[in-house]
Amino acid sequence: MFSVVIIGGSCGYLLAAQNIQTDLPDIQPAYTTHIYDIKGNEIATVHTEEDREPAKIDKIPTNLKNAFLAVEDVRFYQHIGIDFRGVMRALWENIRHRSVTEGGSTITQQLARNAYLSQEQSYQRKIQEMFLALKIEHRHTKDEILELYLNQIYFGQGAYGVQAAAKTYFGKNVEDLDLNECAMLAGIPKSPNYYSPLNNLKAAQERKSTVLKQMVKYGYISASTAHATAKEELHLAKPVSKVGKANYFVDYVIQTMIDKYGADAVYKGGLQIYTTLDMDMQQKAEEALKNLPEMQAVNGVQQPQGALVAIDPATGYIKAMVGGRGTDMFNRAALAERQPGSAFKPFVFAVALESGYTPDTIVADTPFTKYGWNPQNYDRSFYGSVPLSSVCAQSLNVATVRIADDVGIDKVIKCAKDLGISTLVMEGEKNDVNLSTALGGITRGVTPLELTSAYCAFPNKGMYVKHTAVAKVLDRDGNVLETAPLPGKRVLKEETAASLNSMLRGVVAGGTGTAANINGDVAGKTGTTSEYHDAWFVGYMPDLVVGVWIGCDDNQQMGTMTGGTTPANIWTTFMKSLGR
Missing domain, CATH: 1.10.3810.10 (Biosynthetic peptidoglycan transglycosylase-like)
Incomplete structure (x- = not known):
């Protein structure tokens, strides 16, 4: 050779x-290069100077x-x-x-x-x-x-x-x-x-x-x-403020296209990029995320920061994306890897349902010890014999760990990976092949975009369609270079998805996510990490999945904010603005 x-x-x-x-x-x-929203309206142009x-x-x-x-x-x-x-x-x-x-x-x-x-x-x-x-x-x-x-x-x-x-x-x-x-x-x-x-x-x-x-x-x-x-620290120049529409989303599209076609094609090639963005929804998402509390700034950037992602579960189309307060260029929706806390638990429940559990299966929420680890519930109490549906609604940690131990944490990890979570660490001294993963205590964390996309399989009857920001790309002569890939792949049985949806509706109806209880079609899950570093709410109706994350760039504590408070309230504000 x-x-x-x-x-x-x-x-x-x-x-x-x-x-x-x-x-x-x-x-x-x-x-x-011209970039358009889902209705064909131009939202940005890209060219090199x-x-x-x-x-x-x-x-x-x-x-x-x-x-x-x-x-x-x-x-x-x-x-x-x-x-x-x-x-x-x-x-x-x-x-x-x-x-x-x-x-x-x-x-x-x-x-x-x-x-x-x-x-x-x-x-x-x-x-x-x-x-x-x-x-x-x-x-x-x-x-x-x-x-x-x-x-x-x-x-x-x-x-x-x-x-x-x-x-x-x-x-x-x-x-x-x-x-x-x-x-x-x-x-x-x-x-x-x-x-x-x-x-x-x-x-x-x-x-x-x-x-x-x-x-x-x-x-x-x-x-x-x-x-x-x-x-040594870097003394960076202050970035030029971008004036335009949906900047986080546009930057995400540009980088996606650069990764696929190269920078010259995007900045010099005259592409026509038709995105999945719903501009009306995007504007309402940006308004909703303005309802963040004020804490001290970090490196001149106001804290805490937040992210909101809205995805059509049937197509994987990203309909709205906000990656922060808009005062810097870091897109936290797509790039911030944060601990998901209890928002990771639906993967445990999904595997349990696939393994023969039902929402009525009784689980022991009693002291549990393995390898010297003693998981605790949020309120440090134990609830005895609890049906799986209540374990989900009340987000009980100990019972969730017991379930993961029973069905196998390797199956939980496989489920999460099949649903598009790409940040799980499988090898090395620090890895995620352990029971703390069941509670969202993972090595790298997850991005709001991937976690929201993973939840899309639940209302989509167990079918996972990978998220996409681009519906179609044409070259400068009008030739089609790509169209959004459909359909997706089956990850969960249809009956598993139906049972999980019922359980996650219980979270909103009478569990940790009641702040998002705007009608009977809402399902979702809260997530709160130790020391209140991250707060999540990922909720959905049959045709739209929306994930909200709040946290500080330097991981400082946010008082006692939980996923069922500010994130769920922002989710509710956004959904109500859509007439839901």
């Missing part, structure tokens, strides 16, 4: 060298160049545009996964792709990329290629190139960046939305540490320097 790659690459290089054209292919002009400021290679800090080499292409100055070691590694991974999961791309190949090609993951596009990389290497010096690459790459927030990124994130010119800032910038392009410090500072800091470790590995900096730099 290695011989085939070497011979093929060599022949390709000779062929390319003999057929070097005077000019490389023309770079396509930029077209504006062409007033980018290219930075000369001698102005780019050595630390920034070395950081990119360490994480992207450490053999950049040794290879001919294609790194055959990287190709072999990627080829093996692609064969192992039976798909194109790794590219083994050099910096030169990335430049070829970003400047001249699409982001399509195919072998044909990969071959084109290799030939263009050879042409680029033939035409330019290594420093020229690195300069072109660093001025072409996308950093999120609409910033292309290191100078624009330095201005966007730190409010300074690229030559003034220190090691801390260089390591941060070098980590962003792997996933510009997720690793943007303006969107997700925690993830950005973790990625910065990874870049610093790579720089140590390849001898660019010492371990002590990396250790000290990893602890």
Whole structure:
């Protein structure tokens, strides 16, 4: 296999060298992308600003160049545009996964792709990329290629190139960046939305540490320097306030499209993106979430924060999404991983019903000990023999743990994962394969978007349809690139969903969620975490599931707020504004 790659690459290089054209292919002009709501009304346009400021290679800090080499292409100055070691590694991974999961791309190949090609993951596009990389290497010096690459790459927030990124994130010119800032910038392009410090500072800091470790590995900096730099705070530029409609939702759509088609397609490709957003519902969601209490600010951001997500359970269409108070860019609906508390319990009850329990099955709510752990109920009392429906309505912890122990926590985890919860940790020193998961005490937490989406299977008769914000995408010529996938998959039996719906209606009718009791069709579940760090209410009617989360970005305690108070009240305000 290695011989085939070497011979093929060599022949390709000779062929390319003999057929070097005077000019490389023309770079396509930029077209504006348009984003529409579910009624076809335009809600946003996306385009790149062409007033980018290219930075000369001698102005780019050595630390920034070395950081990119360490994480992207450490053999950049040794290879001919294609790194055959990287190709072999990627080829093996692609064969192992039976798909194109790794590219083994050099910096030169990335430049070829970003400047001249699409982001399509195919072998044909990969071959084109290799030939263009050879042409680029033939035409330019290594420093020229690195300069072109660093001025072409996308950093999120609409910033292309290191100078624009330095201005966007730190409010300074690229030559003034220190090691801390260089390591941060070098980590962003792997996933510009997720690793943007303006969107997700925690993830950005973790990625910065990874870049610093790579720089140590390849001898660019010492371990002590990396250790000290990893602890340094970032002094970020204040983000430019966005004025527009449904900004959290629009940003989520943009990043979803970037992940699928690449930044150039979104910012320059003239896509026509038809979303699932109901603008009337969105405006009412934003109004409802204004009913948050006031606590002290954290890093200039008022606390507590909140999130609201509304989804059509039959289609998975996200009808409304609010990711915070609107004063910063962190979309807590899609990105904040928070402890769900008792809002996780319906997965336990679902497995119990699938395993032969009924709402009338008697469960012992008596002292329970396993592996030295003694779970307690909220009021520190025990209730003896209790039907499963009351365990759900009153959110009894001890009985819930006893049920999970009986049916198997592995089945509960599988149910949650089948319903789209992607954050469960299955391996490692800290993992979720334990009974505390039954009470929502999980390692990473869940996002409001995924938890709300998971509940959609309950009113949808056990069918799970993955949430989506995009109904249809057209290219600039009107060709259909994608339509929303339907239908979903069966996760629960129809009779299981019916029994669970009955139990969750009991939560609202006479349990912990009575603040949401606006009519007999309402079902839902409250969630409150230890020390009152998180408060949830996920409630639904047959045609709409709405999740509300409230919490502080730094996990400070919110007095004695429970899921049945402010979150349920916000849910009620929102639903009543819809005429429910």
